[in-house]
Amino acid sequence: MKRREFITKTITAGLAAGTALKLGGFSTLWAAEPAGSAKPYDLVAVRNGEPEVMFDRAIESLGGMSKYVKRGQTVVVKPNIGWDVSVERAGNTNPGLVKSIVEHCFKAGAKDVYVFDNTCDLWTNCYSNSGIEAAAKSAGAKVVTGNSERKYRDVQIPGAETLKTVKVHELILDSDVFINVPVLKHHSSARVTVAMKNLMGIVWDRRYWHQNNLQKCIAEFAALRKPDLNVVDAYRVMTRNGPRGVSEADVSLMKQLLVSPDIVAIDAASTKIFGSEPGDIPYIVMAHEMGIGTMNLQTLSINRITL
Amino acid sequence: MKVSSLRKIRIVFSLIMFSVFLVLFLDLRNLLPSNFYSVVLFSQFIPSFLSFITAAGWAAIGFIVVMVLTLLFGRVYCSFLCPLGVLQDLISRVANWFRTNKKRKKRVAYYRSWAILHYSILVLIVIAFIAGFVSPMGWLDPYSIFGRFMAHIVRPIVIQANNFLVYILEALSVYHFKPLELKVISWFSVGVATGLILLVSILAAFRGREYCNTVCPVGAVLRLTSIISIYKLKLHENKCNSCGLCASACKAGCINSNTKSLDFERCIACYNCITACKSGGVGFENVLRKEKTSSYNPARRSFLAGSAVALLGGGSTLTLLAQDEQRGQNTTRPEEKEFAVSPPGSLSIDHFISKCTACHLCVSVCPKQVLQPSLLEYGLKGFLQPRMDFHTSYCNFDCVKCGEVCPTGAILPLTIEEKHLTQTGKAWFIRRNCIVRTDHTDCGACSEHCPTKAVQMVPWRHRLLIPKVNQDICIGCGACEYACPTSPYKAIYVDGNAVHKKADPPTINEEPASQASAADDFPF
Numbered sequence: 001m002k003r004r005e006f007i008t009k010t011i012t013a014g015l016a017a018g019t020a021l022k023l024g025g026f027s028t029l030w031a032a033e034p035a036g037s038a039k040p041y042d043l044v045a046v047r048n049g050e051p052e053v054m055f056d057r058a059i060e061s062l063g064g065m066s067k068y069v070k071r072g073q074t075v076v077v078k079p080n081i082g083w084d085v086s087v088e089r090a091g092n093t094n095p096g097l098v099k100s101i102v103e104h105c106f107k108a109g110a111k112d113v114y115v116f117d118n119t120c121d122l123w124t125n126c127y128s129n130s131g132i133e134a135a136a137k138s139a140g141a142k143v144v145t146g147n148s149e150r151k152y153r154d155v156q157i158p159g160a161e162t163l164k165t166v167k168v169h170e171l172i173l174d175s176d177v178f179i180n181v182p183v184l185k186h187h188s189s190a191r192v193t194v195a196m197k198n199l200m201g202i203v204w205d206r207r208y209w210h211q212n213n214l215q216k217c218i219a220e221f222a223a224l225r226k227p228d229l230n231v232v233d234a235y236r237v238m239t240r241n242g243p244r245g246v247s248e249a250d251v252s253l254m255k256q257l258l259v260s261p262d263i264v265a266i267d268a269a270s271t272k273i274f275g276s277e278p279g280d281i282p283y284i285v286m287a288h289e290m291g292i293g294t295m296n297l298q299t300l301s302i303n304r305i306t307l
Numbered sequence: 308m309k310v311s312s313l314r315k316i317r318i319v320f321s322l323i324m325f326s327v328f329l330v331l332f333l334d335l336r337n338l339l340p341s342n343f344y345s346v347v348l349f350s351q352f353i354p355s356f357l358s359f360i361t362a363a364g365w366a367a368i369g370f371i372v373v374m375v376l377t378l379l380f381g382r383v384y385c386s387f388l389c390p391l392g393v394l395q396d397l398i399s400r401v402a403n404w405f406r407t408n409k410k411r412k413k414r415v416a417y418y419r420s421w422a423i424l425h426y427s428i429l430v431l432i433v434i435a436f437i438a439g440f441v442s443p444m445g446w447l448d449p450y451s452i453f454g455r456f457m458a459h460i461v462r463p464i465v466i467q468a469n470n471f472l473v474y475i476l477e478a479l480s481v482y483h484f485k486p487l488e489l490k491v492i493s494w495f496s497v498g499v500a501t502g503l504i505l506l507v508s509i510l511a512a513f514r515g516r517e518y519c520n521t522v523c524p525v526g527a528v529l530r531l532t533s534i535i536s537i538y539k540l541k542l543h544e545n546k547c548n549s550c551g552l553c554a555s556a557c558k559a560g561c562i563n564s565n566t567k568s569l570d571f572e573r574c575i576a577c578y579n580c581i582t583a584c585k586s587g588g589v590g591f592e593n594v595l596r597k598e599k600t601s602s603y604n605p606a607r608r609s610f611l612a613g614s615a616v617a618l619l620g621g622g623s624t625l626t627l628l629a630q631d632e633q634r635g636q637n638t639t640r641p642e643e644k645e646f647a648v649s650p651p652g653s654l655s656i657d658h659f660i661s662k663c664t665a666c667h668l669c670v671s672v673c674p675k676q677v678l679q680p681s682l683l684e685y686g687l688k689g690f691l692q693p694r695m696d697f698h699t700s701y702c703n704f705d706c707v708k709c710g711e712v713c714p715t716g717a718i719l720p721l722t723i724e725e726k727h728l729t730q731t732g733k734a735w736f737i738r739r740n741c742i743v744r745t746d747h748t749d750c751g752a753c754s755e756h757c758p759t760k761a762v763q764m765v766p767w768r769h770r771l772l773i774p775k776v777n778q779d780i781c782i783g784c785g786a787c788e789y790a791c792p793t794s795p796y797k798a799i800y801v802d803g804n805a806v807h808k809k810a811d812p813p814t815i816n817e818e819p820a821s822q823a824s825a826a827d828d829f830p831f
Contacts, residue, residue: 045829084703112480114482120755120756121703122675122703124336124674125674125705142480142482144477144482145486147488148488187755188754188763189749189750189751189754189772191772207792210751211742211793213746213748213749214751215748215749216748240816241760243755244755244757244758246758246814247813250816269831272830272831273829273830297831306828
């Protein structure tokens, strides 16, 4: 009964989301684009600003948050809150950025905005020491635990070879809009962690991924519930000793930000900012080959903004 | 101050103390300041006595204060300071609700004294302690029994209740409260805690303070001391009419109103008798003043005082000797590679297991719940004493809570900086168990979690990365072992250091990381 219920719900939600996106697509045709181009951007990259300012510019150039969030919808914002470290250590998403995204969602008419992550370190410490809990709450978001198994439901991934069934957080399954807000970091096992890798924080059993071809699991899972929008925080970037980092010496101030609905494209672009080649990151190549998105940046319409 | 108000003062004081102890073990959000613990636990006899041996600061003189109080007024500890004592009073009160009115009046009659049994238990505990076994003392220490009761029975229930409430509130879309994780329940510890609390409860329900007067080691020491107390409670020869009201109010069953006698050694200073007496027949007597006029046997007195002092003094001397012996025994057999990992601040396994009474306060407050009661991991000597269990969790890098709360000095307090360099054990990598080698896929969970990057991922075959351990900067926090996904055997594990060492600081690469922001444009 539960499974049946879930399937019906997913299909309904999918249809609704699809329709919404489609309508959203049309509405931009008539919207006044500052650049004068009719074609919406696939990816926006901003540099040389504070996280909040860069996000304002990026979302504006994509047609505003109301393109993604409709009045009365529920939104889940998923930053990286994995580690019990300070903001300066850049182990977690920038709290100012999270706050700004939550504010944009409410401005677009969101009913509720939820924020959570399935943390690695003690979740209460991660939430407070990252500064994200306070920042999100101050903008009116509901900050929810990701570390309670009760909140996860079994989901099947169609067409997956390795990760066939996975327990996913109810907020991801039930919310109308999903905004993925990773921080760009070095990662000792995945090599670099951005948007796809950040989705490991919405599942319950990460250990299974490590046991069964981590790279493939990351790629396969990205097909399940593609975020409606990905926002990559590359303001402070941990360039070594990731994902936890040892000290602030591992962090370099890059002052960049990327926004895209294409999770593979944004990972590819972020990897280049990090200083690596997307072709060297196995999960990016796999996801590209599975058709989840594209890693060929030259085929995309990119808005590059330098402040 | 009127003597008759002593009972009221005792009730108010003991309920405040009891509430404070409840808060101590049920501080679910870790909101209590660290010095709160030492202030409260100052009052606990055995923990304070043990930290006196370790010479761990002012907390160590708590038991001396208790001794002085006993020398003056008798066993006030038992009714005013001991959390298990108050718990027994509550249990006996509840048990009284189920009695008929007739029986209720006489809740405890006069009991015979089991002094020989009581002192025998004390002697056995002292002998075991001198031989290096602190466990029997810890098993019967009233504070530790209370602690295990709180840690393994009350706290899990409170956490479940909290989570249930949070669950209901979240269904109503209120996300203000936080659910708490309950990692594992050590059924053995639950069993031990339940067994002892049942014994105490049954005795309390049917025999009042029988535990304090027949089993409790603190009770026995204070009983011995109260023989030479200066102010003693006594039935007044002339005012007493042998009505028996005091005897039926007495929790310890130490009053025989027929013979107008009060066995002060067994009196736990509840002062119910003073209030119960209608004729003002119960009161304090200054023994020193009395001695001038009445029968006074100096030989008996000095013998008793002497034996009490000898027992205590001898105990500590022998303990010191035993310590030296233990230091010699520190040789750790190199072929035996498996040491349990004792908490940071415990200096060495020997130090730890000779000071810990297994009150499990550290188990209660450990935010990661990595501290779990041991079975035989430390050997028989360390039975029930907490160890770091890395299959359950790992030690939070920036946390020093266990050392802050430990009342016995088994875990000494560390600063965060000291803790970051305290090596409780070392990580060992077993390549043949590692996913990277067996499955030829990336994993690296161990390295992800490592706070000092003692575990690095280095290039290996097939463009894969495989773990490499630098034991010099490993602190033995167990994050790698916890995160390692292989089973039943982990590919990386921490072997405890029998004597904790100082780790090298993590390698800080001062050369700046690539400065992409310096580039003029986007790399795409």
